[in-house]
Amino acid sequence: MLGYVLRRLAVTVLLLVVTSFIVFAMLHVAPGSPLEVLTGGRRLSDTTLRALSARYALDKPFLAQYWLWLTNVVQGDFGESIAARQSIGSLLASRAPVTLQLGVLASVIAIVFGVGAGTVAAMRRGRLPDTLISGGVIGLAAVPAYLSGLLMILVFSVLLGWFPVFGAGEGVADRLHHLVLPACALGFSLCALVARVTRATMVDVLGREYVEAARVRGMSERHVIGRHAIRNALGPIITVSGLAAAYLITGTVLVEVVFGINGLGALLIQGVLGKDFAVVQAVAIVFTSIFLLITLLVDVLYFAVDPRTAVGVRGEA
Amino acid sequence: MNINEARLSRRALLARGTAGVGILTAGGLLAACGNSDSGSTLTSATSAAGGGKPVPLVTWGLPAEPVSMDPAFAYDFETGAVLTNVLDSLMRFSPRGDLLPSLAERVEERGDRALVFTLHRGVRFHDGGELTSADVVASLQRHLDPALGSYFGGYFANVAEIRANGRYEVEIVFRQPDYALKYMMATMAGAVVSKRLIDRAGRKLGDPTVGVVGTGPYRFASWASGREVVIERFDHYWERSVPRAVRRGVFTILGDTQTLLAALRTGEIDGSFRVTGRDAGSVEQFGNVNVLTAPGLGYEGVAFNMRKQGGPFADVKARRALLHATDRRGVLRAAWGGHGEIVDALVPPAAWSYARPIYEAAYADLPAGTLDLDLARRLAEEAGLTGKSAQLIYSSGNPQDEPTALGVQAAAASIGVRLDVRALSQTQFFNQLNQGATGRKGGDWDLALALWAPDFADPLTTYAQFTSSSPANSTGFSNAVLDREVAKAIGEVTDDDARARDAVVAQRQVADELPTWPLFSPATILVLNDRLGGMAATPLYYWSAWLGELSGT
Numbered sequence: 053m054l055g056y057v058l059r060r061l062a063v064t065v066l067l068l069v070v071t072s073f074i075v076f077a078m079l080h081v082a083p084g085s086p087l088e089v090l091t092g093g094r095r096l097s098d099t100t101l102r103a104l105s106a107r108y109a110l111d112k113p114f115l116a117q118y119w120l121w122l123t124n125v126v127q128g129d130f131g132e133s134i135a136a137r138q139s140i141g142s143l144l145a146s147r148a149p150v151t152l153q154l155g156v157l158a159s160v161i162a163i164v165f166g167v168g169a170g171t172v173a174a175m176r177r178g179r180l181p182d183t184l185i186s187g188g189v190i191g192l193a194a195v196p197a198y199l200s201g202l203l204m205i206l207v208f209s210v211l212l213g214w215f216p217v218f219g220a221g222e223g224v225a226d227r228l229h230h231l232v233l234p235a236c237a238l239g240f241s242l243c244a245l246v247a248r249v250t251r252a253t254m255v256d257v258l259g260r261e262y263v264e265a266a267r268v269r270g271m272s273e274r275h276v277i278g279r280h281a282i283r284n285a286l287g288p289i290i291t292v293s294g295l296a297a298a299y300l301i302t303g304t305v306l307v308e309v310v311f312g313i314n315g316l317g318a319l320l321i322q323g324v325l326g327k328d329f330a331v332v333q334a335v336a337i338v339f340t341s342i343f344l345l346i347t348l349l350v351d352v353l354y355f356a357v358d359p360r361t362a363v364g365v366r367g368e369a
Numbered sequence: 370m371n372i373n374e375a376r377l378s379r380r381a382l383l384a385r386g387t388a389g390v391g392i393l394t395a396g397g398l399l400a401a402c403g404n405s406d407s408g409s410t411l412t413s414a415t416s417a418a419g420g421g422k423p424v425p426l427v428t429w430g431l432p433a434e435p436v437s438m439d440p441a442f443a444y445d446f447e448t449g450a451v452l453t454n455v456l457d458s459l460m461r462f463s464p465r466g467d468l469l470p471s472l473a474e475r476v477e478e479r480g481d482r483a484l485v486f487t488l489h490r491g492v493r494f495h496d497g498g499e500l501t502s503a504d505v506v507a508s509l510q511r512h513l514d515p516a517l518g519s520y521f522g523g524y525f526a527n528v529a530e531i532r533a534n535g536r537y538e539v540e541i542v543f544r545q546p547d548y549a550l551k552y553m554m555a556t557m558a559g560a561v562v563s564k565r566l567i568d569r570a571g572r573k574l575g576d577p578t579v580g581v582v583g584t585g586p587y588r589f590a591s592w593a594s595g596r597e598v599v600i601e602r603f604d605h606y607w608e609r610s611v612p613r614a615v616r617r618g619v620f621t622i623l624g625d626t627q628t629l630l631a632a633l634r635t636g637e638i639d640g641s642f643r644v645t646g647r648d649a650g651s652v653e654q655f656g657n658v659n660v661l662t663a664p665g666l667g668y669e670g671v672a673f674n675m676r677k678q679g680g681p682f683a684d685v686k687a688r689r690a691l692l693h694a695t696d697r698r699g700v701l702r703a704a705w706g707g708h709g710e711i712v713d714a715l716v717p718p719a720a721w722s723y724a725r726p727i728y729e730a731a732y733a734d735l736p737a738g739t740l741d742l743d744l745a746r747r748l749a750e751e752a753g754l755t756g757k758s759a760q761l762i763y764s765s766g767n768p769q770d771e772p773t774a775l776g777v778q779a780a781a782a783s784i785g786v787r788l789d790v791r792a793l794s795q796t797q798f799f800n801q802l803n804q805g806a807t808g809r810k811g812g813d814w815d816l817a818l819a820l821w822a823p824d825f826a827d828p829l830t831t832y833a834q835f836t837s838s839s840p841a842n843s844t845g846f847s848n849a850v851l852d853r854e855v856a857k858a859i860g861e862v863t864d865d866d867a868r869a870r871d872a873v874v875a876q877r878q879v880a881d882e883l884p885t886w887p888l889f890s891p892a893t894i895l896v897l898n899d900r901l902g903g904m905a906a907t908p909l910y911y912w913s914a915w916l917g918e919l920s921g922t
Contacts, residue, residue, distance in 0.1 A: 099515040100522055107518075136594065137437050138576045146594050205631050217632040218623055220596070312623045312632075314595030321624070322434070322595075327796065 155301025161239030166246025218312030294350030419903020422921030439575025449911030466826025646705030667822025
């Protein structure tokens with residue numbers, strides 16, 4: 053088990069390096085230079101341009117720039133944002149919490165509603181609730197989060213006045229109040245995935261002999277579902293929930309912009325628009341790390357829930 | 370060094386603030402629920418009456434984050450709109466754009482090569498220190514330092530020395546005469562920061578953790594990166610006549626246009642300078658928000674690539690044909706909600722802040738670009754334009770450019786010319802326009818939509834962009850008369866009328882040769898919650914300490 057985790061960690065680090073290189077290379081190939089964005093189309097004197105290039109190491113060849121960046125990051129220095137003129141470490145630190153909170157809240161919404169809806173649909177398979185739930189979640193999934201976000205602002209903030217239009221709020225209650233709408237916009241988009249997988253797994257499990265046996269022995273339906281069915285269906289549900297969470301935490305980009313939440317997603321957009329290499333790099337690394345970490349966590353959790361998978365793990369290790 | 374070397378303009382910056390906005394607008398979502406018939410309202414007031422009531426907090430919407438609290442980088446609308454409330458400059462502009470003294474109680478020209486500013490005494494910085502000539506010299510000299518890379522550096526190109534004559538006098542000595550610097554002393558180029566902070570903070574000056582220390586009516590309080598900048602009333606402000614009814618100003622960064630409009634509607638945002646002319650109509654329908662307008666100083670125009678030899682628009686008749694074929698009034702309605710003016714010169718009358726009679730007489734004499742399809746077709750035929758095709762580029766960062774481009778395309782079609790319209794990202798657009806400013810390839814365009822506003826109310830800066838040596842000359846226009854007159858005018862430091870007489874000759878060359886012609890001059894738009902008043906819409910808001918003018922109604 054430990055060997056497996058260590059090996060997974062090594063792969064994670066390798067993936068991070070590869071990702072960072074790809075991002076760096078793509079930004080380089082894209083038209084325009086950070087200096088052009090920095091100067092906003094104005095022409096600066098050659099002396100000034102040279103000074104700026106040297107300060108941000110833009111005068112060095114591509115690989116040298118990448119190497120410089122990599123060695124700095126290993127030492128914990130993400131560099132300086134060209135556009136914001138400040139250290140990226142502090143930019144990340146000030147923006148990461150709200151993105152994580154938003155992602156976690158959205159995941160909770162996706163998982164609670166998804167698993168709940170999927171379970172109910174499986175129990176009422178083929179009947180009206182099943183049809184309504186299955187159709188409903190697919191409808192929700194069909195609307196992109198930024199559009200449903202705008203619609204939610206329109207209905208719940210502008211017309212009804214229940215929620216604030218933008219921002220992240222201060223303090224626990226206020227923060228929650230601010231994050232409900234964006235988290236719903238985000239979470240509902242993945243509800244369908246979780247619900248579909250839950251429903252399929254539950255339908256499968258509910259048809260198994262041990263469930264029939266439990267029912268025959270006169271156990272209450274609550275007991276049957278809660279103790280026998282769900283536990284056995286948990287594997288696929290954990291997998292899909294983990295993937296959903298990983299996707300949601302790293303997928304806050306558009307929703308952050310719509311709801312005026314200045315987290316990592318908004319920072320990423322600014323970085324891309326400004327060709328702020330170092331910022332895009334840093335956010336990409338953070339998002340990739342989160343994604344890989346969650347998938348790792350899911351694998352470990354899967355093992356804890358279903359020790360049978362340990363055989364495979366041991367076999368691998 | 371030529372005066373135009375590296376002279377900056379706001380042209381690029383007009384586009385800049387919306388760069389982060391264009392990606393996510395779900396076209397007119399709010400307009401739909403407000404039942405607005407946008408594009409028909411031209412009746413807006415220019416100022417809302419203030420009731421003088423104290424206001425604890427004003428929340429202002431910014432579409433993008435300020436770049437820095439360092440005035441050397443305050444050359445975009447967002448940074449300027451915040452920082453001018455915190456920093457005083459040596460001079461200031463009246464709402465109409467007239468040049469007035471500010472931290473300098475008077476300014477004196479010694480010949481045409483020296484400017485002497487005499488400072489007010491007893492002016493306090495936010496940290497309690499007294500303003501002296503040492504602070505002014507330290508602040509201005511930063512623009513001369515190439516390692517710092519001040520965005521205003523180009524304006525100091527002709528400055529030989531900045532020195533203190535005693536405790537309250539500062540002298541700027543020029544290598545060669547240059548009229549513009551005096552005006553720029555009313556912008557953030559003339560802003561004064563405490564020398565103690567300059568020495569202590571070094572390159573960290575203006576970043577969110579350090580902020581800035583000036584003498585303005587408000588002091589920097591905090592800057593939560595990506596979220597908001599907060600400023601608070603400074604109780605020992607030297608200029609007693611500024612009302613300062615507002616205690617705190619919070620500048621909230623809202624990248625999405627629709628979100629900003631929704632926040633205006635719910636009252637979570639009190640106002641913004643950056644609502645477009647197209648959205649102004651829907652904002653008026655909100656009921657709780659006033660839309661104030663003022664004539665702008667710049668233009669939205671069609672620029673022609675004169676570098677491209679033998680192109681379809683190489684003949685001036687072709688350029689004029691397109692002008693007479695374009696329904697400019699219709700374009701103004703579609704692109705900027707009708708808020709603006711149809712003008713026959715690139716510089717609208719609102720920018721005549723001096724020598725008005727001279728500019729007025731010259732303007733009346735300019736050829737009118739009236740919509741006249743018969744004339745347009747005749748000219749197109751004579752220029753051999755009919756049946757040709759060309760490429761029009763614009764920046765997708767400017768929301769008004771898409772309808773504008775379609776309007777010009779329709780005009781071209783009516784005289785038998787096919788225009789391929791291409792929207793480019795802002796970076797790509799400027800790269801094309803500037804023919805590869807940083808060594809990249811560019812310049813494969815025939816027509817471009819150009820948005821331009823001068824840094825202060827003055828026609829000359831606009832025409833100076835057309836001199837053959839100007840780096841801002843994207844059209845590649847080259848005209849000996851214009852070059853000569855502009856160079857002469859720039860040296861006319863003390864005689865405004867003489868400068869104006871040179872400038873109108875340059876204006877005439879541009880109006881006759883049409884390297885660029887104006888579609889319209891967009892009005893400045895200010896939206897303000899009706900609980901606030903006392904402030905006028907002004908095109909130079911980004912150089913004026915406006916927050917202190919607001920009060921409760």
